[in-house]
Amino acid sequence: xxxxxxxxxxxxxxxxxxxxxxxxxxxxxxxxxxxxxxxxxxxxxxxxxxxxxxxxxxxxxxxxxxxxxxxxxxxxxxxxxxxxxxxxxxxxxxxxxxxxxxxxxxxxxxxxxxxxxxxxxxxxxxxxxxxxxxxxxxxxxxxxxxxxxxxxxxxxxxxxxxxxxxxxxxxxxxxxxxxxxxxxxxxxxxxxxxxxxxxxxxxxxxxxxxxxxxxxxxxxxxxxxxxxxxxxxxxxxxxxxxxxxxxxxxxxxxxxxxxxxxxxxxxxxxxxxxxxxxxxxxxxxxxxxxxxxxxxxxxxxxxxxxxxxxxxxxxxxxxxxxxxxxxxxxxxxxxxxxxxxxxxxxxxxxxxxxxxxxxxxxxxxxxxxxxxxxxxxxxxxxxxxxxxxxxxxxxxxxxxxxxxxxxxxxxxxxxxxxxxxxxxxxxxxxxxxxxxxxxxxxxxxxxxxxxxxxxxxxxxxxxx
Ligand code: SF4
Ligand code: MG
Numbered sequence: 259x260x261x262x263x264x265x266x267x268x269x270x271x272x273x274x275x276x277x278x279x280x281x282x283x284x285x286x287x288x289x290x291x292x293x294x295x296x297x298x299x300x301x302x303x304x305x306x307x308x309x310x311x312x313x314x315x316x317x318x319x320x321x322x323x324x325x326x327x328x329x330x331x332x333x334x335x336x337x338x339x340x341x342x343x344x345x346x347x348x349x350x351x352x353x354x355x356x357x358x359x360x361x362x363x364x365x366x367x368x369x370x371x372x373x374x375x376x377x378x379x380x381x382x383x384x385x386x387x388x389x390x391x392x393x394x395x396x397x398x399x400x401x402x403x404x405x406x407x408x409x410x411x412x413x414x415x416x417x418x419x420x421x422x423x424x425x426x427x428x429x430x431x432x433x434x435x436x437x438x439x440x441x442x443x444x445x446x447x448x449x450x451x452x453x454x455x456x457x458x459x460x461x462x463x464x465x466x467x468x469x470x471x472x473x474x475x476x477x478x479x480x481x482x483x484x485x486x487x488x489x490x491x492x493x494x495x496x497x498x499x500x501x502x503x504x505x506x507x508x509x510x511x512x513x514x515x516x517x518x519x520x521x522x523x524x525x526x527x528x529x530x531x532x533x534x535x536x537x538x539x540x541x542x543x544x545x546x547x548x549x550x551x552x553x554x555x556x557x558x559x560x561x562x563x564x565x566x567x568x569x570x571x572x573x574x575x576x577x578x579x580x581x582x583x584x585x586x587x588x589x590x591x592x593x594x595x596x597x598x599x600x601x602x603x604x605x606x607x608x609x610x611x612x613x614x615x616x617x618x619x620x621x622x623x624x625x626x627x628x629x630x631x632x633x634x635x636x637x638x639x640x641x642x643x644x645x646x647x648x649x650x651x652x653x654x655x656x657x658x659x660x661x662x663x664x665x666x667x668x669x670x671x672x673x674x675x676x677x678x679x680x681x682x683x684x685x686x687x688x689x690x691x692x693x694x695x696x697x698x699x700x701x702x703x704x705x706x707x708x709x710x711x712x713x714x715x716x717x718x719x720x721x722x
Contacts, residue, residue, distance in 0.1 A: 259361040260284035263328035263422040264427040266449025271427035274329040275313035280458035285333030288346040292359040295324030304346040330361035346386045351393040357517040362389035364418030364646040409488040418645035436495040437472025455509040495709040498699035500635045503607045522685040523635045524551025531675035535545040539563030541606035548635035549605035586617040592625040601629040608636045612656040634676040637704040644712035
């Protein structure tokens with residue numbers, strides 16, 4: 259998901275709509291915006307579909323007045339997959355000291371247990387979302403102020419959260435102690451911005467100030483930004499997959515350009531798994547920067563062997579299998595004239611179920627390619643993510659049941675190589691590679707080493 263908030267500008271909701279549009283890659287199912295105006299109270303609009311189809315109509319934006327506003331774009335990872343508007347964020351709660359709205363990116367790993375406990379004690383849940391627990395925990399806190407109630411609530415929550423919240427007067431940002439999901443602070447005029455990624459600061463002309471640190475809470479009141487660290491300090495474990503796929507290449511994470519990291523992954527891949535061929539082609543768009551790096555390092559020409567229909571979104575993020583299956587052909591087509599008779603290296607960011615790679619291989623052989631070599635810009639995805647990326651159950655992951663050679667046979671390609679975990683760490687700037695005793699990132703979907711025990715899943719029988 260993507261979260262965004264602005265304070266201190268006129269008609270803040272318009273800025274939020276623009277910010278969410280720039281974060282659309284983080285969630286395409288639905289979006290919501292809440293704003294506050296002293297004369298009009300809180301207002302909220304939550305809709306299915308793209309930001310540009312909902313939050314561009316003037317008549318609708320006029321219902322969201324005020325200089326303080328937050329928003330969310332949704333990609334369902336927890337709760338029901340069935341589309342339900344009640345699961346669309348931001349969520350809202352009324353407390354004795356006033357209302358508050360929250361937008362959450364990540365996944366709460368003990369949400370089932372919390373929900374059970376809260377329901378037993380009288381909470382009435384409105385949605386199937388894990389994020390709603392936070393509102394109910396806040397309602398039960400005895401603290402006098404909303405930020406302190408939020409601290410109380412979040413101390414009981416396990417897993418990943420980057421949160422943007424608001425009260426009548428405050429914009430609040432929080433990151434979980436491991437800092438699994440991103441969150442940055444920006445400035446616009448006298449006002450402040452919180453955003454999942456820096457690319458959404460650019461779109462509104464805000465300047466990047468800094469990242470919210472893992473475990474940090476910022477409370478912004480007017481022009482004042484107060485920072486605190488309400489949780490027990492831990493060594494950060496940012497999601498390495500944000501660098502590989504999830505974030506936009508024009509964002510800056512941890513002082514590093516995501517594009518440059520991905521290009522560097524391609525360079526590492528070309529060193530680790532060279533192969534003779536005529537062309538290096540990306541599987542667009544997610545494989546593009548790595549393919550550029552692979553071509554630069556290997557000296558094999560880069561070419562657009564697969565053309566992407568710009569009117570399709572991210573296939574993976576379509577929540578049902580049947581749509582995803584259709585998706586590949588709707589989205590990608592082979593550039594026949596270029597491919598014919600050529601030995602082609604295809605670079606993609608990841609293999610999850612193998613749907614994309616299998617279809618692409620068929621398409622490219624149909625088009626008359628002489629050889630097909632896959633190079634993948636991440637290690638084999640053998641474990642599900644429980645922290646906010648919707649990888650399927652373990653059984654559906656190709657790499658969970660097959661070795662690299664079995665996957666190559668299954669995909670029926672001439673060769674298939676994944677970057678090593680150390681190679682990936684080098685590409686994100688860790689010259690010594692992965693620190694095995696204390697990894698610098700979360701890489702559980704590749705290593706199976708989960709930095710937070712996924713309690714709900716373990717009690718459902720998941721074996722780590
Ligand atoms: Fe990111 Fe993978 Fe960790 Fe999930 S399991 S947070 S996708 S690195
Ligand atoms: Mg892709």
